[in-house]
Every structure is written in structure tokens, then in C-alpha cells.
Amino acid sequence: MSIFTSHTPELFRRTTVQVQNRGAENDSGAGTRDSTLIPDYVVNFIRGETPETVARRKQNGGNQGMRAVDITHQHRHQRSHMALLENANENENDARRAYDAQSNFTWSSTMTQLQQMLPWSNEKPGTRRRLMTGWRFGVFVNILLLIVVFITGFICAVYAGSKVPISTGEMDLFTGSCRVATSIDLGLHALINVFVMILIVGASYIFQVLSSPTRSEVSRAHDGKHWLEIGVPSVRNFGHIGKLRAGLAIALLTVAVATQIMYNSIIFTSQPEVSYNLIVVSESFFSGWVFSNTSSNNEGGLTRKEILELGNLASHNELTNLTTSECIGIFKGAFNTDFRNVLLVLDTLGSENSLVATAQAGIDGNKLQAGNDMSISINNNQLFFDGTPVGFCLAQHSETSEEICTVQLSIFLFVAVLALNLITLLIAASTLVLQRFEPLVTLGDAITSFLRDPDPTTRTNCLLTKQNLRTGMGGWGFSEGKYWTPKRDHMWFRSPSLVNWTVAGSWWLTSTGLVLAALAITVGSQPSSQPLSPFGVASPHTTYLLPLSASATIPAGALAVATAIPQILLAGLYFSTNALLTSYFLSRESSLYAILDDGAGRPLRVSADPEGRQTTSLYLTLPRPVSWALAVLFTSMGLVLSQAFFVVPLSPTDITQSPQQQHHVLGVGLSGVALVVLLAMLVILLLVILGMGFLKAPSAATCDGRAVGNPLVFEGGSCSAVISARCHRVPWEADVWKQRVGWGAVPEMPGAVISHATYSARSLTELDGTRRYA
Known part of the structure; x- marks a missing residue:
């Protein structure tokens, strides 16, 4: 039987102690080099065996497990085509010994090595510990930030309600010098956009968690020959995940975008008209x-x-x-x-x-x-x-030495924003209380799951690609083996899917087109001596007034919401840009496991409940520095956009008329300087995304004497089937997902025609372009 067709995780050990090969690789550190050999009875005792089970195992040639029953492999009838082509010896011990010999590994070990061989504790961490690690802790942190934002807004709303009746609709926050009023307006909008970005980033984080599939959902999709996306925020998964989670994810994004619009509408400054x-x-x-x-x-x-x-x-x-x-x-x-x-x-x-x-x-x-x-x-x-x-x-x-402006707060909109904040908070909290929700959020989650329980739908197809699945050639059910001959280095821009690029490009082009159109209007309206209107200040030439009849019926807050609608473009651009960058770094993280230079392997980074040498982190796929830089950029863009499009309430100052006789007129103001700054930010964003796209993935193979290509990169986006195809481990590496692993070709028995590549904690080799792999 081929060593690649069994799913049993049992450990095999020879009954005699052997002296370790001097040339064998010792990854247990210098502290184990002088260790004494451990007698077999100690090993058997640690493993929980009795003299009867040891005797029975010897009688069965070592094929019997630690229990007093024979193990029948569930998938024994699904023999690998590779094993059939090679006429492999049916004796698993022969296959194991051949594997041991070629990987320079012996089953005699020091205490440290023995501890690495034995299964890690399967004890599940407590609720408190689970809440303080991984994606749950990330959601918990976002909930705390949402609570801070909500409480801050609630206190401000209560204070405003104590000063003026809510029925008045608007509250004057400051009346005085227009220069000071402009500074206050800018500062408040800066604080607002910080709050908005906390909500948007938190919504994006929780959305990725909610849209991530569980293993059972992936298995059902693979049974129907559908693949899902893992490690990236995904809309594609909605048809295959739980309806409740899909509904929560959609509601979360909708509320986040609505909050960004409403938040940027609550503050505006009235302009005097002489x-x-x-x-x-x-x-x-x-x-x-x-x-x-x-x-x-x-x-x-x-x-x-x-x-x-x-x-x-x-x-x-x-x-x-x-x-x-x-x-x-x-x-x-x-x-x-x-x-x-x-x-x-x-x-x-x-x-x-x-x-x-x-x-x-x-x-x-x-x-x-x-x-x-x-x-x-x-x-x-x-x-x-x-x-x-x-x-x-x-x-x-004018005799007035300085213009008088008023900074106003729309109380109605502020209350609406608080309601949206509360909805966001409830959705985030519900994510933590979902029962039996174990999503495959990170690449490490997926690798761990597929190594623990290999996926039968992608067996003997370790070089499966997304293109194979699209074309149907070499995709589902293929088992004849493939050659891997890279002809070029992998550029990062090939990692996202065409849909990702199309969506992000559409948001960017629409945003840039709007800015250019508005800039052309402002430049055409301004005097030639001053082609750009000032930053965030209403200019007589770039303020476009509503008719008096409309101004009399439309509240200033309603027009403020209309002028903040372009914030939708920034929200869409943020989510699509975040998805692009996440695809970049998902492919990069995967590619690092194919680098076998140091031979030490890498731990799997999981989103929850790390075991053994696994690690966990607050971030899901996009590293924190990149995520923070993106958040700062879009916070700045949101602030500049709020100063580029704004409502202008005009308050006539005719001393010959009573306040009842004066007409309050509303208009929409455009700022040429703010539009130029926003355009520059959009161009910088484009250059950064494209510049990162031309980075090269680390090479993991040689072709014509030079390093080129990497078999673990993602071409065209994340794919659960591709990940599962790479995770068919050799059967006697028990709990390999708990150790530091690499990905490469495993040593094969002599005379084998088709080889195999997978994740392993042992010695691996780079893929050979002259051999087939399955």
C-alpha cells in the first residue's frame, strides 16, 4: 500500500533502540545532542501500552495500533494511482522504512524528540482563554472600540439635548469668527472620520470572519465541485455558508457605509451673506x-x-x-x-x-x-x-471687521448615527456568541484542517491550480500526476482574481472621475487669478444655491446627507482595496512554506486555539502595519472629501429686515484645493497598489540554473480546493499540523514513477521539473 493513501495518524516505532545516524538531521537543538537513549519500556509506558498490546503489535508485524484492535483504514480501497504505477510494496512498514531512510530520520529519539512525536494535548482551552486569542480577541477589541465610540456619542447627544430641545433639529455649537469656526469644523470632522474608520475597519474585520467557511461547509462545496475563498473577505462564499452569517455580514457592511455617510453630515457651518x-x-x-x-x-x-x-x-x-x-x-x-x-x-x-x-x-x-x-x-x-x-x-x-459664522450640529442625524452604532455593536457581539462556529479564517486554519482530516475530493492532485478548476483539465478527480515547470517569477499582481481587480478598478475610476469632474467645474467657475477655491471654505464662485422655494422646505441636515453621498465611493474603495492587499499577503504567506533553505520549517498561524508550535495573531491575513497605513490613508481621504463637498447654509445679514423677513438659502459648496489633495491621494493609492503588485514572490525552485517560481503562490485568488490538494500528508506524521512545517517533495521509494508533495515537519526537497507529482 502506498504511503500516500492512508489517513491514519498513528505513530510507528521500532522495538529496538537504534543509535542515531550521525548524518541525520537533528532539529531538536544543541540541548538534545548529549541526551541518553530511552529504554523501550519507558517509551511504551509513556504511550500507554501494556505488555499485551506490545506483544500483539509484534505478532502483527507492527501494523497494529496502540489499541487492542486492528486498524482498518477508511480509504484503503482508494489506492493512489501513484502507488499502482510504481508497483509499490503493499507492506506499509517497507514504505515507512524507505521514507525514513531517504529522509535521514530514525524513530529512535531523545526525550525532546519523543515529546515532539507524541500527540499534543487535545484539551480545549477555556472560554476565557479562547476569548483572549485569535479572531475572537480581535472581535472583542473591535467591540471595545465600538463601545467607546458609542458612549462618546451618547454623552454628546445627552449634552446637546440638555441645551436645546431635540425637536429644534439643529444646535449651534459655536458662533464667532469664521476663521475660528472653520478650524472647529475641520477638527470635528477629523474626529468624526477617526470614529468612522474605527467602524469601517471593525466591520471589515468581522465581515471576513463571518464570511469565512467552516470545514463542513467547505466539504459540502467540494462534494458539489465548488470551491470557496479562505483567508480573504469574500462575497462568493455567501451561497455556501450559513444564511444567518451571510445576513449578518451583509447587514454589517450596509450599516457601516450608512454610518460613514451620516457621520459626515452631522456637522456643518453656516456662512453669512452681506x-x-x-x-x-x-x-x-x-x-x-x-x-x-x-x-x-x-x-x-x-x-x-x-x-x-x-x-x-x-x-x-x-x-x-x-x-x-x-x-x-x-x-x-x-x-x-x-x-x-x-x-x-x-x-x-x-x-x-x-x-x-x-x-x-x-x-x-x-x-x-x-x-x-x-x-x-x-x-x-x-x-x-x-x-x-x-x-x-x-x-x-463692509464695516464688519470680521465675518461671523456658526458651527451647527444636526441633532436628528446624530441620533440616527447612534442608532447605527448600536446596530453595529449588536452584530459584532452576536459574532462571539454563535454556537459551534469554527471558521477557517486564515491560511493556517485551512492547512490545519486539511492536514488533520485530508479532503478526499483533491487526493493525488497536489499541484492543482485554480485554472485547472476553471477549465476542467486536471481539476476535480484528476490523479495522473503533473509536472511543475515554472517559466517566470510570480508577481504579486497575479494573486488577486480578475473580479477583485475589476471591482477595485471600478471604485477607483468612479471616485477619480467624480473628483476630476468637480475640479473642472470649480476651476471653470473661479476667477483666473484664483483658479482654486480655498480648503473647506465656501467660495462665492463655487457655491451652487438651491431655489428659494427648495431652501424653504429642505432641512440643512438633509442636504448635508446628500453632499456626503460621495463617501460611499471611499467606503467601496476601502473594502475593495483591502481585499486586493489581503490577496497579496495571503499568497505571500503561503509561498514562504515552500522555502526550504533553512530546513527548520514555519509554524502554522491559526486564527484560534493554537496547538503545539502553532501561532496566532490579532490580524487575520493583512499584517497590522499595512492595515494601519491603509486606515490612516482612508481616514485622511474621508476628511478631505468632507471638506471638498459640503452644505452651505447662507444667513443674510440685512439690518433693514426682521429675522422673519430674511431668507435662509441653502447651497452646495466645492473646494478646489481639497479636490486637488483628494486627487493626489487617489493617485498615491493607485501607485502603491500597482507598485506592490510588481513585487516578486520568493523563488522556491531552480530552472536552468536560476531560482524561479514558487509552487505555493495563489494565481487568481484564494481557492479552498487548491489549499486542500496541497495538504495530503504522509500517514505516519501524527499531528504534523502542530509542528513547524514546510512544503515540498517527500522522499519516495526507489523506482517510484510519480512523486508526492505535501506539508511535512521532516526533510523535504524542491520539486523536480522532470518528475510528475500527485
């Missing part, structure tokens, strides 16, 4: 010509004293002389905050009255309005009043 007087005069006004301020030409209601004062200021050059483009810019802007009086000087001397018209300039919902009946037009970069060209403009600056 009402100003618009006076149209002829050039004779400055020569002392008479004027009349009767109601027919003085709809602005200026007194004779105010008009004379303007003429006096103009004669003393105390008014600001505006160029034609600057004057046009005032009328093209959505609001004015700089001037209280603007004089339009016509290119005509006039006949009887040098004061042509006055008006109160205000907002009509789209642009500044020059009075009820005042007709001002712009044609070919020339300003006209009632068909008469305007020669130049003079303006008087």
Missing part, C-alpha cells in the same frame, strides 16, 4: 452734478446723506476701484461678504439726473439679484445696465 446697496450713476455724478433720490430711481431707499457720503468718498479715492472682471465676479458669485456698497459707473454723462438707479442686492436662489426692476447683463466679458455699458465699478468695503 446684503449690499447697488448704485448706478453716470460719470457726471463725480463732477458735482445734481441728482434726485426720488422713489422712482431710488428703490434701494438710500437717503440723500448716504448718497452724498459715497460721492465724497469717491472724490477722495477712498473707494475700491474694481476692474471689469472683478466687478463681473461680484455678480457671478452666489453671495457677497466683502462690500456694503457697489457703484456702477456708466459710460455716459447723463442729462438731468446723475443718479440713475439704486437697489438692495440680494439672493434670488441662483445668483445675486440687482433689485426688482434693475436689468444687469453680462456679454463678452462686458457688464451692461439696461443696455448701457458699465465703464468701471467702485466699492465700499
Whole structure:
């Protein structure tokens, strides 16, 4: 019987003590080199054998297990094609001895070696210990962070409710200098985006756990010739995992994205709009010509004293002389905050009255309005009043030394955010209480499971690839052996699937396209002297107002939610980028087991309940430094995006009108500087992803005298069938998954035609391009 067809994990030991071969590999350290030999009766006692079982084992040629019954291998009838082709000796002892001889391994050992041979304790760790290791501890940490975010928000909501009734909808957090208000707004949005990223990263972590299959789910999928994804966040698995977990995972992502939008909508800053007087005069006004301020030409209601004062200021050059483009810019802007009086000087001397018209300039919902009946037009970069060209403009600056802005909080949206935070917290907590949930989250989980209980659907196909499964050639049920002849090094960009690249590329292109379109609009709206509007501040030329009727019916918070919708693009881009990077590092982690230079092997990194030399970690597949860097980048991008698209509530400051008569207008503001910064971040993200994609996987084989290729990389994404095909261990390596392992060709019996490669704690060799492996 071939050594590769049995699944029994029993240990075999010769009944006589042998002196260890001097050339044999000793991986037990220097401390065991001087150890004394251990008598057989001590070994038998440690193994729990009695003289009767020892005698029975000797009578059966060593094939009887430690129990008083003969072991019948469950899959004995499924003989390996490799064994049939080689006419292998049916005696398992011969196969074992051949394996021992070629691997420089003897079954006599020191105490340290004996402890490595004997099964590790199968005692399950307690609930507290399980909660403090692996993915459970990672979920627990995320729950603690979610609790901190929720409690912080709850305290703020209670404080806000104590100051103003929740029914008012909005609360003024600060009223004062616009410069200070802008800084407060920026700081609050920075804190908000830190909270948002905690939620997004936590949701991504828990989503990967929930979407990871269990071994029974993988087995059912393989029985139906379907493969699942292990070690990466996966939507593909939803059709094969529990419906409850799939529903929780979908709900978690949906709530996380909704939270990102809502959180970036709760804070906004109202912008003052200065009402100003618009006076149209002829050039004779400055020569002392008479004027009349009767109601027919003085709809602005200026007194004779105010008009004379303007003429006096103009004669003393105390008014600001505006160029034609600057004057046009005032009328093209959505609001004015700089001037209280603007004089339009016509290119005509006039006949009887040098004061042509006055008006109160205000907002009509789209642009500044020059009075009820005042007709001002712009044609070919020339300003006209009632068909008469305007020669130049003079303006008087506002007396207000500093603009007054108000930072506001939408209480309704804040309460909605707290509700979403609570839902996220409940979903995260439910993950820990799922009964009998043992997901294969990491690569080490899958390898451990398949080494402990090999998958019969991928037997004798250790070089199975994802392409084999797609094409049907060399896939399910293939057992004739394959050659492995790498022709090129594996670049990281080949590790993710085409679907991963397509999804991530779509999110990136959509995000970049939106930023470019918005940037083109802002540059086209701004004056040529200042092509980019300031960072996070409403500019008259890049603020687009709603009609007055819409502003009267739409709450500022609702428009804030609409302006935060582009945050969906960042959320989608984060999840898809995280999936790409996870595929990169999953393939890298797998490839390291094929590096046999040091011969020491590597421990399996599992997501829970490590045994023997296994290790565990808080991260699942993506290393913490990479995950943190990605989180910092997207936190910054979320902050910049909140300053690039924002709601602009305008509060007119007309002292001649009561607050009830004043119109509060809403608009959407764009920041050119913020858009440029966001575009630069998107380009940096693209360059980093592509740059990492051209890294090479470590070579594990030689071709034409040079190192090239690695048999353990993933081409086209994670695949449970590929992993299981690599994990058909030799039968007498009991509990090999608890030791440091490598992956390579196991020593074969003389005359074998087809070889085998698997994970092993013993000596392995690189794959030979001239041999077939199954």
C-alpha cells in the first residue's frame, strides 16, 4: 500500500533502540545532542501500552495500533494511482522504512524528540482563554472600540439635548469668527472620520470572519465541485455558508457605509451673506452734478446723506476701484461678504439726473439679484445696465471687521448615527456568541484542517491550480500526476482574481472621475487669478444655491446627507482595496512554506486555539502595519472629501429686515484645493497598489540554473480546493499540523514513477521539473 493513501495518524516505532545516524538531521537543538537513549519500556509506558498490546503489535508485524484492535483504514480501497504505477510494496512498514531512510530520520529519539512525536494535548482551552486569542480577541477589541465610540456619542447627544430641545433639529455649537469656526469644523470632522474608520475597519474585520467557511461547509462545496475563498473577505462564499452569517455580514457592511455617510453630515457651518446697496450713476455724478433720490430711481431707499457720503468718498479715492472682471465676479458669485456698497459707473454723462438707479442686492436662489426692476447683463466679458455699458465699478468695503459664522450640529442625524452604532455593536457581539462556529479564517486554519482530516475530493492532485478548476483539465478527480515547470517569477499582481481587480478598478475610476469632474467645474467657475477655491471654505464662485422655494422646505441636515453621498465611493474603495492587499499577503504567506533553505520549517498561524508550535495573531491575513497605513490613508481621504463637498447654509445679514423677513438659502459648496489633495491621494493609492503588485514572490525552485517560481503562490485568488490538494500528508506524521512545517517533495521509494508533495515537519526537497507529482 502506498504511503500516500492512508489517513491514519498513528505513530510507528521500532522495538529496538537504534543509535542515531550521525548524518541525520537533528532539529531538536544543541540541548538534545548529549541526551541518553530511552529504554523501550519507558517509551511504551509513556504511550500507554501494556505488555499485551506490545506483544500483539509484534505478532502483527507492527501494523497494529496502540489499541487492542486492528486498524482498518477508511480509504484503503482508494489506492493512489501513484502507488499502482510504481508497483509499490503493499507492506506499509517497507514504505515507512524507505521514507525514513531517504529522509535521514530514525524513530529512535531523545526525550525532546519523543515529546515532539507524541500527540499534543487535545484539551480545549477555556472560554476565557479562547476569548483572549485569535479572531475572537480581535472581535472583542473591535467591540471595545465600538463601545467607546458609542458612549462618546451618547454623552454628546445627552449634552446637546440638555441645551436645546431635540425637536429644534439643529444646535449651534459655536458662533464667532469664521476663521475660528472653520478650524472647529475641520477638527470635528477629523474626529468624526477617526470614529468612522474605527467602524469601517471593525466591520471589515468581522465581515471576513463571518464570511469565512467552516470545514463542513467547505466539504459540502467540494462534494458539489465548488470551491470557496479562505483567508480573504469574500462575497462568493455567501451561497455556501450559513444564511444567518451571510445576513449578518451583509447587514454589517450596509450599516457601516450608512454610518460613514451620516457621520459626515452631522456637522456643518453656516456662512453669512452681506446684503449690499447697488448704485448706478453716470460719470457726471463725480463732477458735482445734481441728482434726485426720488422713489422712482431710488428703490434701494438710500437717503440723500448716504448718497452724498459715497460721492465724497469717491472724490477722495477712498473707494475700491474694481476692474471689469472683478466687478463681473461680484455678480457671478452666489453671495457677497466683502462690500456694503457697489457703484456702477456708466459710460455716459447723463442729462438731468446723475443718479440713475439704486437697489438692495440680494439672493434670488441662483445668483445675486440687482433689485426688482434693475436689468444687469453680462456679454463678452462686458457688464451692461439696461443696455448701457458699465465703464468701471467702485466699492465700499463692509464695516464688519470680521465675518461671523456658526458651527451647527444636526441633532436628528446624530441620533440616527447612534442608532447605527448600536446596530453595529449588536452584530459584532452576536459574532462571539454563535454556537459551534469554527471558521477557517486564515491560511493556517485551512492547512490545519486539511492536514488533520485530508479532503478526499483533491487526493493525488497536489499541484492543482485554480485554472485547472476553471477549465476542467486536471481539476476535480484528476490523479495522473503533473509536472511543475515554472517559466517566470510570480508577481504579486497575479494573486488577486480578475473580479477583485475589476471591482477595485471600478471604485477607483468612479471616485477619480467624480473628483476630476468637480475640479473642472470649480476651476471653470473661479476667477483666473484664483483658479482654486480655498480648503473647506465656501467660495462665492463655487457655491451652487438651491431655489428659494427648495431652501424653504429642505432641512440643512438633509442636504448635508446628500453632499456626503460621495463617501460611499471611499467606503467601496476601502473594502475593495483591502481585499486586493489581503490577496497579496495571503499568497505571500503561503509561498514562504515552500522555502526550504533553512530546513527548520514555519509554524502554522491559526486564527484560534493554537496547538503545539502553532501561532496566532490579532490580524487575520493583512499584517497590522499595512492595515494601519491603509486606515490612516482612508481616514485622511474621508476628511478631505468632507471638506471638498459640503452644505452651505447662507444667513443674510440685512439690518433693514426682521429675522422673519430674511431668507435662509441653502447651497452646495466645492473646494478646489481639497479636490486637488483628494486627487493626489487617489493617485498615491493607485501607485502603491500597482507598485506592490510588481513585487516578486520568493523563488522556491531552480530552472536552468536560476531560482524561479514558487509552487505555493495563489494565481487568481484564494481557492479552498487548491489549499486542500496541497495538504495530503504522509500517514505516519501524527499531528504534523502542530509542528513547524514546510512544503515540498517527500522522499519516495526507489523506482517510484510519480512523486508526492505535501506539508511535512521532516526533510523535504524542491520539486523536480522532470518528475510528475500527485
